Amino acid sequence: MNKSITNPKKSALDPIILNKLLEKYSEESSIKKWDMGASSSSDISVQVQQGNAKQLKGSQRNSMTLRVWNKNNQVGITSTSDLTSEGIKKAMKGAIEASLFGNEKDSPEFSSLAKSELEEINPEISNSHTIDQLLSILKKAEKELIDTHKSIDSVPYNGLNESYMERIYINSEGANRHMKLSQSSIYLYAKAEEQNKKPRSAGGIRINSNLEELDIDSCISETSDKLISHLDYKSIETNKYLVCFTPEAFLQLISAFSSMFNARSIIDGLSLMKEDSLGNQISVPNLNISDEGLHPKNVGAFSFDGEGTPTQNIQLVTNGILTQLLHSEATARKFGVRPTGHAGLGAKVSVSPDWLVVSKSESEMDKDESLSIKNTIKEYILIDELSAIHSGVKASQGSFSLPFDGWIVNDGKKTSIEAATVAGDILKVLSSILKIEDEQIVTHQGISPHVWVENMSITGEA
Template sequence: MDTQLEEFADYAIKYAVNSGVQYCDARAEEQERKSTLIENGQTEYVRSVNDSGIGIRLVKDGTWSFCSITNPKSNEQIKNAIDESIKNSTHHAKNKKEQFSLYPNSAINKKIDYPILEKPELEKLIKIGMECDKIISDTSKIIKSVVNPWYTNNSKYFTSSEGSQILQNFSDVVIEMIATAHESGLTQSVNITEGGRGGMEQITNKAQKSAQNITKKASELLSAKPAKEEKATVVMNPDFVSLLTHEILGHPSEADRVLGKEMAWAGGAWWKGRLGEKIGSEKLNVFDDPTIKESLGWYHFDDEGVETKKTTLVKEGVLKNHMQNRETAKTFNVTPTGNMRATNYRFMPLIRMACTCIGNGDWNVDEMIKEVKSGYLISNMKIPSIDMKRYNWSISCQYAQKIDNGEVTDLLRDVIVMGTAPEFFQSIDACGNDFTVRPITNCGKGDPMQSMIMGNGGPSIRGTATVKSVN
């Protein structure tokens, strides 16, 4: 972190306090991002972007205001931005009905360097990308390979009027791949994302194996059958479960959505007002955990300086908690959970998932399948479609397989899985022992929309849902 950027953030706090604000925090951030896009053996681009700036939140007359400055050059810039923010707060305070209150937070002074085993470098990134592209492109029936590896080096400094000064330095390495096969007028695509918080070790070897898997499956899907529509027993693999968890358990657990304060992008909560009630079977345990190392949702302090911890959201089917910031925690009379995050310094932080998962079970997956007389094995996430309360849901999978008398049989293409949240979660009767965390790189929330990276995961789970073909 450029020491001058830290000094600007410290000056912002000092000036805001001297201007009579009730509260102020500043986030100074630097990011270096390097990426490449490879399609069918050709490098479409190699991109390098550097970004730095400061985001400043403050409360004056009980009203929040926010400003950001890209690549600030002087204290005068900081002063002018804060003056304007104070004017905005004072103006809008006239219409404010609720009293401002924040859950108390300890002053923290800490520097954290997240571990990296192998430093990310562009040349290494391109090499792995080209290897994966060759694996995909050299396979018969494959008509298009798309490989997008990228990494970021990040430095985030948080300081507040309460005395916190927290510096976190970390890197993220990710590779996104798509294999598209075509034959006799039919086209099938399979994609995968690999990566995590750390260095090149997050994708080395893992990416090549995944490239082989998606290529093989895309080709096989050309001869797969469509599914007939029926309500049936389904066994969902961890990759599919991660998206299901994200959409139907994670987003409704964000307290601002529960309170109806953030409704953009299908932003309601189907279990509003149901804390302490049974919302799923006794097999259902759900948590959010920013302390899971190497996941894209791993961090020690959130964007309002709250130390992170594992939060139980659902225990044995009973709704126990929501994800809270310091303001909503006062409303619910609980402690903050460390889930306040912004895409970068340009945005106000929102309550966001870190690494939301269904808890591991004790079932061997093969045994889960053997007990199914007639059903489906659902594999890998694709596209969700959710109503405003996240009550009615449908999620397409990349492929499925029929289960007949405990045996996995026909491969199926273009499959959608549908249900209602309470009915499906009540139907879960088995959770596997194959818990896996998957990287999510494009979660949208807020207005203006913020795209966020995080982890989601779980084991294989068994329940009841409607299965049908897209066509």
């Protein structure tokens, strides 16, 4: 029961040993070009139910992806969780065999930035805790949350986690990347029910680099306040409404359509954008969207990606214009630009955003300067959280239809919406933004202000 993360101060991956093994086996196999990305994670997590332990888990995971280039410049790729000498030897053999089936005409290369200087990130590695300690903290949080209101009867979904992660990238040309970090998170999702009413629920998440600084109290308060606000609910009519997205909800929506900024998705025909879309106006002129993996509030930031490219902050949308894309080495080569540090190493190199930041351009005006979340507006919908993202979004078409949690606000009074769905087209949404609030709010998934959008289709459900 007293299991803790194995000494987080000590590296689970040794780049010197791994490099020597790969040099040895590649030389024995007459392979002159290779690269390897590896990761290791150790974590413990607990869940509770009515003051008792529900689930206790401890795990350690290792993974490695190895690429080799044969004499014909064909690439073979293999992955393994066995990072012993024998495991790496087998991986090398498997990659060499796989290279015989590689495409000579479309071969990936090393990132041109794999040996360039990295942005200095020195995250403090937290001291490890035992499962008993995590269990005690979560039990206390569960009780405090239930005690905040008489109608809150349980916290059916919850979790407290402490993780330690390492990442390595090395290649035959001398690239050598190594970084480690720690992370703690808490998730509370509570349920409440009043007489003759349907059960209601709400949740909150907090993430930090160490357990001591994890803001559990604010997670309890947020969950309780949201849940209490949902107890008094009503159905709404199907109609078009003025909608205000909370920072969390707007980031969810943008993330669901991040293929717009993804060069890999564009090349594969899975994006709304085309190869010649750069420079196009895709939203109102006062919207800026950037991907800032190096932002100090991003506690999960690594300084390099799966190909060893330094992580970079990229301005994707500037004054409503699509200005840059997220690239791997291969997509950057096709577009004639430099890789951006957003690649994941695998059988097919993927591209994905790190930490989206939405902001308001100082040089442009809102469509409606009178709107403000602090002012009294006759009627609008406040959307707090979107659901069913995977099934309700057609990213390549731009359409979405998503259930949401939120409130209808009349003359300043918030009333929870029993059940409803918001639907639309992402490009129409971006062009229908009336106002972007000044205050940027940090969430667990990025940074955004409140964003107001006109004439959104809301379907009420009885």
